[in-house]
Amino acid sequence: MKRDAGLLRVQGLRIEVATAAGWHAAIDDLALVIGPGECLVLCGESGSGKSLTALALMRLLPEGVRQTAGTVWLGDTELTALPEAAMRRLRGGRLAMIFQEPMVSLNPVMRIDRQIAEALRAHRGLAGRAAAAEVARLLDAVGLKPEHGLSYPFQLSGGQRQRTLIAMMLAGEPEVLIADEPTTALDVTVQAQILRLLKRLQRERGMGLLLITHDLDLAHDVADRVVVMYAGQIVEEAPRDALYTDARHPYTQALMRAMPAHGQGPLQAIPGAPPAVGAAFTGCRFADRCERVQPRCVQEAPALSTVSEGHRVRCHLAGQPAAARTHGPAQGGREQWEGPVLLQVEGLAVRFPIRRGLLRRTVGWVRAVDGVSLTVDRAETLALVGESGCGKTTLARAILRLIEPSAGRVLLNGVDLTRLSSSALRRARADMQIVFQDPYGSLNPRLRVSEIIAEGIAALRPELGRQARQRRVGELLEQVGLPQDAAARYPHAFSGGQRQRIAIARALAVEPKLLILDEPTSALDVSVQAQILGLLEALQARHGLAYLFITHNLPLVARIARRVLVMYRGRVVEAGPTRQLFAQPLHPYTRLLLASAPGQGLAAAVEPAEHGPDVTAGCAYAARCALAEVRCRRSEPPLAAHGEGRVVACWLAGPR
């Protein structure tokens, strides 16, 4: 094969996975080219084969997965034919990869600088003073301070760990760096920093970057070219701008409509679910979910056809752009709704003891939630946003009294839950239920779906007989859009989205007035997320449910909530009607969150300081705040009104 301009060239890649019924193709005839200094983003829903592609390039396929065809050229080296010893030298050297969860890739008992030095010795033979100098240079290149080199991985934050991993990978001066969802486990603000870092390094070093993500908005910010995968095939490949202005494949178009950051109409879900590995196809793999499907599509598989320079699409209708779609009426909105107050939280606080030493004496307290007040009206959606660790989930659990609050009141329909005896509390809980983030951890794998849903009915409405209970389960399944035969099956038979529907049915079973939704869609793909949000909206309209929607996804908030509450380190820093708050954020932290959300280019975001030492007095945000002044460090800004139902806790917000 002739050597080509592309740094990394993949041709005809086919990967098979072992299923109960033999080997089945998970990746089919995949071709990629990544030029020097180019950033290619591989995009697609869960299970589309992104990770397998990356692992195949590294020749790190797990057991039960094999590559059966295809060549991978890195420069003039053919990787699939390389002996394992040579490949080992190449990994982390000319070709490097960083993974989603940095903690598993780092050695927990080895200092950061030593780990980087080891990579230097392995790939560049550096030792002693030369290595130490290079370690310092690399730490600086990834934005870590020299003292971070002296720490152990557990002492670092998620973002710092990811930086460390990037430094280790840079140690081998790779020609191509593969990053598989490098920021999925991180907060938006940190995600923006890491992406900016990767982008900068790629430009400075002329390195090829293969970034894998499920987030089209994120792809927009970093990509030179984007490849969209569906069911193990490339369905569309285009230069970045061409893709976002002129997406041709119905799947790409549908994905874009399902992304919360695009448009303002209700999110449009893609019906159905991606095919499982091993499904037999005769025609187009997307045919059963495609809104433009033709008779021809079912019989004849479309090939990749070129629509313009570098823009290739796998669709029979590739030549005909879709008619512009009109968005539905703007939503985010029923702002006119003014229901009576349903839930009122006043000064709620939760603190956890820090125990040390042999006798586990309490040496201090973590204030997970620190004096939060909020109200939720009947049939409204209140969004609660904030980074991970800011106390969102703790707040949710304290409201339900799954954790005992240490101060404050929770009034539900005017009754103070914090004072109820446990039997009265049990009855009161019928009005308030919770749906959790992890659709896999929230259903007991040993119970049938009918038993799971009936559990709450049995506990809170024991007067219902067995038959009445089963009838109710049937109704609920129908309401959340699951088939009746789901009742007799076990959770493992369902996908993430379906499990979340089961969890919603379980919560609805006791006819609550308020649902606390703790990141209900963050573990789901965008197309499924849109389905679940559609369901929640329909249920709200039908039953007049109120939602307390906890999330870190700001674009999503804009699409679903009437009011927003922004939390930082256990406190509310800003709250107000969604539209005004998004249009004119007053708190520096809110501004940072909004600027960090993917989809608007990385340049827009201001680089915030890393977490400084914890402040004990004054504004909690002062350690990261670019505007902080002396006053901020001395006394804490109160949550003050700024007109139109808006409140802000910042000295510099000033009256408007």
Added chain:
Amino acid sequence: MTLPFQPVILWSDALLLMLLAAVAAFVLHTLRHEHLRAPWRAVWDSRLGMAAAVVLAAYGLIGLLDSLHFRARLPAAAGEPPQYAAEVLSLFDHLVGPLRTQVEESYSAPFATHLFVKKTLVTADGRVVRDYPRLKYGGAHLPDPQGRWADVAARGIEGAGLGSLLAAGAWGLAALGLAVHRRQPLATALAALARERTLKGPRAALLTLTLLVLLTGAVAALAPHYHVLGTDKVGQDVLYLALKSIRTGLLIGTLTTLVVLPLALTLGVAAGYFGGWVDDVIQYLYTTINSIPGVLLIAAAVLVAQVHIETNPQLYDTAAARSDLRLVFLCLILGLTGWVGLARLLRGETLKLRELEYVQAARAFGVTHARILVRHVLPNVAHLVLITLVLDFSGLVLAEAVLSYVGVGVDPVMPSWGNMINGARLELAREPVVWWQLAAAFLFMFVLVLAANLFADSVRAAFDPRSGRIA
């Protein structure tokens, strides 16, 4: 009407039957639930696992037969109340008849025709010589002991031949079962059984069974005429003793579970679920127990049991009842010292489960603690319990041998591998060596422990989440 025997239920028998009932209930429950059955299918597919299961089943069968005890009725004159023998026998004793009753005077080697020790004999012409006398039973049917190997071979082959008929029957039955299940002709099913990849587990089981049956056939044909594994100091057949020891080993391995399980489950799960002072107390308890040397506790407990039996002879009317009580005591004390590991494991797992969202969701419904424990926690730790118990089993069998060897194990008159080894150790100094007693005990113990470990491995592999798909 009076029975020709009087059933005797020893303590250990009763406990064993209870345990069997529990296992049967567990199996039925598993069969009825698809998700519980799924991991067992992996065991069913595992060649080593299935082969080990057959060996374990064979041991289990012998142990069970040996646990059905009775006292035979003595011949009595008509009109008198029936009298029963003082000796408690088991169904197993009854079945192997000659093995038990053909007692020689002292040591004899496997397949020997003469005693291992010289005796003063009076020959037919009245001279007194010291020589090895012929055995009373071993090879007694042979006019000329020179021909014994030919005889052994002939009888062995004949027995194995009978065994092979049985094995063929087993294959036929399995094929018939498969044919009915799959609605295939019998020949197709038989071919599938012999070759199909998906049936490799059952095939391994059948092959093991075949081997076992052939061996049993040969031994059964030989045993009435020879001491296949020799005799011990008092002339008892070593094969008989080794087989009788199976029950002891199995009981120690399983009855201990009856003590371990409730303790570990309640304490471990309670510590993990409730936390706080409950956790502190339970942790304190098991740390304390763990820091006392186990052997000392066991020695003390066995001594107490011994004293109790000696001061209350009226309570235990037979020798069997006395040694049985000591066995039960041993299990009890092994259990009391042995629950800590499992409890610690369960505490950790429950600590994790307690924070899981389905438990939180149940709490949000106000489901009671008891119900949460039964529905959400116990079923999700069951696999851990199972794996630990199966793994512990072989450890306990070995522990019995060691404890009996140092004299704080089972009653010295109770057949057990530990006692056999203990009895053999002094004779190892003899010239030529009396090796068969030791070898037999080791062989039987080794096969059991190996099978238990292989089976435990395949169970662990089947339940290990890591053996599934990686995300």
